[in-house]
Every structure is written in C-alpha cells, then in structure tokens.
Amino acid sequence: xxxxxxxxxxxxxxxxxxxxxxxxxxxxxxxxxxxxxxxxxxxxxxxxxxxxxxxxxxxxxxxxxxxxxxxxxxxxxxxxxxxxxxxxxxxxxxxxxxxxxxxxxxxxxxxxxxxxxxxxxxxxxxxxxxxxxxxxxxxxxxxxxxxxxxxxxxxxxxxxxxxxxxxxxxxxxxxxxxxxxxxxxxxxxxxxxxxxxxxxxxxxxxxxxxxxxxxxxxxxxxxxxxxxxxxxxxxxxxxxxxxxxxxxxxxxxxxxxxxxxxxxxxxxxxxxxxxxxxxxxxxxxxxxxxxxxxxxxxxxxxxxxxxxxxxxxxxxxxxxxxxxxxxxxxxxxxxxxxxxxxxxxxxxxxxxxxxxxxxxxxxxxxxxxxxxxxxxxxxxxxxxxxxxxxxxxxxxxxxxxxxxxxxxxxxxxxxxxxxxxxxxxxxxxxxxxxxxxxxxxxxxxxxxxxxxxxxxxxxxxxxxxxxx
Numbered sequence: 001x002x003x004x005x006x007x008x009x010x011x012x013x014x015x016x017x018x019x020x021x022x023x024x025x026x027x028x029x030x031x032x033x034x035x036x037x038x039x040x041x042x043x044x045x046x047x048x049x050x051x052x053x054x055x056x057x058x059x060x061x062x063x064x065x066x067x068x069x070x071x072x073x074x075x076x077x078x079x080x081x082x083x084x085x086x087x088x089x090x091x092x093x094x095x096x097x098x099x100x101x102x103x104x105x106x107x108x109x110x111x112x113x114x115x116x117x118x119x120x121x122x123x124x125x126x127x128x129x130x131x132x133x134x135x136x137x138x139x140x141x142x143x144x145x146x147x148x149x150x151x152x153x154x155x156x157x158x159x160x161x162x163x164x165x166x167x168x169x170x171x172x173x174x175x176x177x178x179x180x181x182x183x184x185x186x187x188x189x190x191x192x193x194x195x196x197x198x199x200x201x202x203x204x205x206x207x208x209x210x211x212x213x214x215x216x217x218x219x220x221x222x223x224x225x226x227x228x229x230x231x232x233x234x235x236x237x238x239x240x241x242x243x244x245x246x247x248x249x250x251x252x253x254x255x256x257x258x259x260x261x262x263x264x265x266x267x268x269x270x271x272x273x274x275x276x277x278x279x280x281x282x283x284x285x286x287x288x289x290x291x292x293x294x295x296x297x298x299x300x301x302x303x304x305x306x307x308x309x310x311x312x313x314x315x316x317x318x319x320x321x322x323x324x325x326x327x328x329x330x331x332x333x334x335x336x337x338x339x340x341x342x343x344x345x346x347x348x349x350x351x352x353x354x355x356x357x358x359x360x361x362x363x364x365x366x367x368x369x370x371x372x373x374x375x376x377x378x379x380x381x382x383x384x385x386x387x388x389x390x391x392x393x394x395x396x397x398x399x400x401x402x403x404x405x406x407x408x409x410x411x412x413x414x415x416x417x418x419x420x421x422x423x424x425x426x427x428x429x430x431x432x433x434x435x436x437x438x439x440x441x442x443x444x445x446x447x448x449x450x451x452x453x454x455x456x457x458x459x460x461x462x463x464x465x466x467x468x
Contacts, residue, residue: 042116042137045123046090048130050074059137062106074135079104090133093120097130106141114141167265173258175199187244187267189237207233207241214246221248221261231268243272358414366415366433408450416443421464 036043042059046052052069060069074090075081084091089100099121106114117140123132167188168181176199180192188205195201206214210232217230227249233241248263409417412433419429426440433440448454453463 041139042135044074044135044137046074046133046135048094048132050084050090050094050133052077053132062137062139089118089120090135093122093133094130097122097124097128103140103144106139114139115144116140165266167267169195169263169265171261171263173260178260184265187236187242187265188234205234205236207235209233217246218248222250231272242267242269244268358418361411361414366411369411409447413443413447413450416440417447417464420444420447420461423461 036054037057039056040058042062043056044052044059045054050073051071052074055069069077073084075084075088079085086092088104089102092100099119101117101119104116104118105112106116117138119136119138121134121136122130123134125131165183166181167184168179169177169184170179171177177192177196180195182192184195185191190201190205198204203211203214213230214232217228221228227247229245229247231243231245234244236242245266245268246263247265248261250258251260251262253259415433416429419432424432426437426444429435430437430440444460445454448460451463453460
C-alpha cells in the first residue's frame with residue numbers, strides 16, 4: 001500500500017524529504033493496519049482498473065481464503081464474473097467520482113449464501129482525479145433475513161386481519177390509525193378510509209350513554225400490559241344500534257417506549273339480544289317454577305299421607321304374608337310326608353300282590369299238579385281243574401302289577417326257583433319233586449336264561465334273593 005501511495009499520492013522532488021515522509025508512512029502503516037484489520041466489516045482497496053490491492057482480515061475470510069488475490073479483478077474474486085458489471089457501485093464511483101452504494105450477493109463456491117451492503121468511496125489525487133476505490137462491505141444477511149421475516153409476518157398478519165370477521169385496528173401513539181381491517185365497513189357502515197380521514201370517528205359513533213365508559217376503559221388499558229375487554233354500543237352509519245365487544249392492549253417496544261395500540265372489535269349484537277331474551281325467559285321460568293313449587297308442596301303433603309297409609313297396609317300385608325308362608329311350609333311338609341306314605345303303600349301293595357301270586361304258584365299249583373296225576377277218577381280231576389281255575393281267577397287281578405320276570409316262568413320252574421331260593425340242592429329238589437336230577441338242572445338252566453344270567457358268573461340263589 002505504501003508503494004501505491006508513493007506512486008499515486010506523494011509527488012515530492014526532494015529525495016530526502018521523501019525518505020523522511022516514507023518513514024512516517026511506515027510508522028503509520030502498523031497503526032493503520034491494526035485499525036484496518038480490527039474493523040469487523042470488510043474493507044478492500046482497488047486501483048482504477050478494479051484490481052485488488054489490499055483486503056482486510058474479514059474480506060480475506062469471506063473471499064480470498066487460500067488463493068492469491070493481489071492483482072486480480074474484484075468482480076472475479078468477489079462475484080465469480082469474467083466481466084465488470086455496470087450496476088457495481090465501484091464502477092459507478094470511478095465513472096462518477098462520487099461515493100456509491102448497493103446491496104450485492106455474497107457468493108461462496110459459486111452459490112449465493114447471503115447479502116452484502118457495499119459502499120464504494122473513490123480515492124482522488126491532488127488534482128481530483130480518481131485513482132482507486134476503497135470498498136466498505138457489511139454483511140447484512142441476518143438483517144435481510146429478519147426484514148424478510150418481518151415482511152412475511154406483516155403480510156400474514158394483514159392477510160389474516162383482512163379476512164377476519166372481527167374489526168381489527170392498529171393505532172399510532174398520536175391516535176392516528178396505521179391499519180384498519182375491512183370488516184369495519186360490514187360492522188359500522190363506514191370505510192376504513194373514513195376512520196383514517198376523520199379523526200375521532202370511533203368516539204363519535206359510540207352511543208352517547210357509553211362514551212364515558214369507553215373513555216375510562218382507554219385510560220385503564222394504558223396501565224395494563226394484558227388485553228382489557230369492555231362492551232359498548234355504537235350507532236352505525238345507517239343509524240342502527242349495535243353492541244361491540246372491544247379488546248384493547250397498548251404496545252411497547254423493547255425499551256418500554258409506547259409505540260401504539262392494537263384493538264379488536266367484535267359485533268355481539270345477536271349475542272346481546274339472545275342474552276336479553278334468555279334473561280326474560282329465565283325470569284318467566286323462575287315464575288313458573290315458583291308456581292309449580294307451590295303445587296308440588298300440596299301434592300307432597302297428599303303423597304305423604306298416602307305413603308303413611310300405604311306403609312301401614314304393607315305392614316299388615318307383610319304380616320299376613322308371613323303367616324301364609326308358615327302355613328304353606330306346613331302344608332308342603334305334610335304333602336311330602338303324604339307322598340312318602342302313598343309311595344310306601346303302593347310298594348307294599350305291589351309286594352303283597354307279588355307274594356300272593358308267587359305263593360299260590362309256588363305252594364298250591366305244584367301240589368294240584370301232583371293230585372291230578374295221583375287221582376284217577378274223572379270227577380276228582382274235574383274238581384281239581386275247577387279249583388285251579390278259581391285260583392287263577394283269584395290271582396288274575398294282581399297280575400297287572402307283577403313283574404314279567406315271574407310270569408314267564410312255568411309252574412314247575414316257579415317251584416324249582418322257590419326251592420333254590422330256600423337253599424336246596426338239585427338232588428334235594430329232585431327227591432322232593434320225584435324228578436331226576438338232570439331234569440332239575442334243565443329247569444335251573446331255563447330259569448337262568450329267562451332271567452338273562454345265562455353264561456354269567458352269577459349265583460342263581462343270590463339273584464333270586466335280590467329279586468324278593
């Protein structure tokens with residue numbers, strides 16, 4: 001930089017003076033370099049042809065990196081171009097000889113990664129000719145991003161506010177409107193421009209009876225940082241009275257300075273009318289409830305009397321029911337005992353009939369058979385037949401209840417079965433009945449077949465005793 005200053009700024013003919021001045025410059029160089037590199041914004045020095053002469057540390061960090069930059073064109077290093085751009089403030093500063101400013105992209109690896117605010121100041125010689133440029137560069141990427149975010153946020157706010165059903169406002173500290181949503185016309189009949197043009201129009205359309213209330217509300221809202229609600233009436237442009245729900249809040253900046261007021265107004269006329277109708281209906285309902293209560297008190301007295309009578313009747317009925325239950329229980333027990341007796345009687349009757357039949361068949365009929373064989377006279381045989389017939393007639397009423405296990409046996413088989421049941425052997429039975437032992441065994445086998453115990457290891461006597 002010293003060589004550049006000696007060539008373009010210092011024109012002294014005295015060599016000694018130049019050497020002395022050069023020493024002064026060198027001493028100042030270190031001081032200026034410290035300042036030059038301490039600045040947190042970028043600084044570059046260019047010659048008249050836009051060649052880079054010097055960059056401070058910040059500019060080197062942004063652009064130079066490890067590549068050499070001395071003698072290269074600024075638009076090549078800074079913007080990745082091969083030709084100068086006429087909108088570049090440094091080009092304009094050289095052409096016009098006056099400071100220029102522009103916002104340019106921050107290019108890294110061929111891609112725009114941010115934005116820079118570029119100020120170009122011309123360096124002039126003693127004759128006022130431009131001999132170079134000092135560029136002062138400030139990274140405004142965050143600011144641009146913040147401004148864009150603010151713009152987008154404001155746009156979203158306006159979009160929402162413009163389409164909201166409520167009447168939204170934003171007022172400056174002097175009371176003038178910065179914003180009024182279009183809903184004000186639907187609610188009041190006045191355009192947003194009317195409120196901006198006519199100062200105090202809101203206070204004018206407030207119902208006279210509610211103006212003091214609104215004024216007091218505004219004063220209170222200045223002392224609170226939270227929204228403060230109030231309800232009041234307005235007179236629309238068409239002269240209609242409408243109820244408004246007003247929510248107001250003062251706004252302060254980060255330093256606590258009052259910067260305005262925001263408010264939201266909602267038309268609650270229908271709600272108010274409904275509330276009034278509801279209160280009227282409530283009063284009517286209370287009156288009806290009172291009347292109904294009086295009737296219910298009278299009915300309650302009657303019911304209490306009826307309940308007392310009914311309780312007494314229930315008590316008597318319960319007592320009678322208890323007595324009936326006791327009698328029923330006694331009858332059930334007697335009925336059970338009677339059923340047991342009847343069943344026992346039937347069993348006894350059946351057993352008696354069975355015994356009569358078996359006894360006659362076992363004890364009488366066999367001997368009649370013997371008499372028939374012994375007697376030779378015809379008259380005596382006739383008498384025996386008559387006796388046998390009469391005995392059959394006597395026992396025939398009992399046969400209906402007799403088990404078929406005895407009816408299937410012949411008289412001889414019945415006599416053999418009776419003797420077996422008494423414990424007699426086949427030999428003893430044969431002697432008693434004047435029959436061969438083999439005949440008795442034949443009858444015993446027939447008896448087993450008829451009882452279904454043939455070929456089974458069951459004692460015949462034991463089986464006959466089990467049937468008794």
